[in-house]
Amino acid sequence: MIYERGNLFLVAQSLLVVAYSTVLTTDQTAARVIAAFGLPLTFVWLYAGHRHLRYSTAVQARTAAKLPDYAETREATRQAGVRATPVIVYALPSLASVMWVVLLAIS
Template sequence: MGDDSEAQRIAEDGRLWQHTLHENTMLFQRGNLFLVGQSLFAVAYTTLLTTEKHLAAARILTAFGLVLALTWLYVGHRHRLYYRHVQARALQRLPDYAATWAGWTGRRRGLSITLIAYVLPCLAVVMWGALLLIT
């Protein structure tokens, strides 16, 4: 009987660890996808202004870029909140992970997540806002 409950706990811990890895990977993959999208919008914007001189189309593209950047910010924020919840469970249930996390001397543990979830989307919002004002 004890072997079954131990095997079940190990299986649950394995699923929790896989979930933690999956959520971390998803945050970065989404960030990369949004960054590529923003880059393509920026290229299209400059192409419209420099070669074809379509000011109205450039403004519309700028508005869409701004909406995409705000969506990136919202999605990143929601994902970061969920990831922190999953990570807290992993820290509670997985002693090796908790020991590694606690023993790491890096003072900026969440900096890369903050960069992907907040800093890059905010920079994109500022860029599109400024372009919308000057176009």
């Protein structure tokens, strides 16, 4: 569900970037409005992802506590390094927010 929701926000962000780049050449004010809308949308994406990550982490912990096979499987398949889900939940919206701030600054 995190990935599906992330895809939805990523598509919305992409459409806003296309709208921004299309309008930028003709109307600076409209481009700034689009960029100003993109920034709060990014924070909504970050908030929704954070809430869902906390929920799914809690469910995984409870499942691992109740089902030893699940805990063993998770431990056996865990790879060293940063997990992908927090990167998707936090890094992508953070990069999008930087993009919107830069676009607001240059328009």
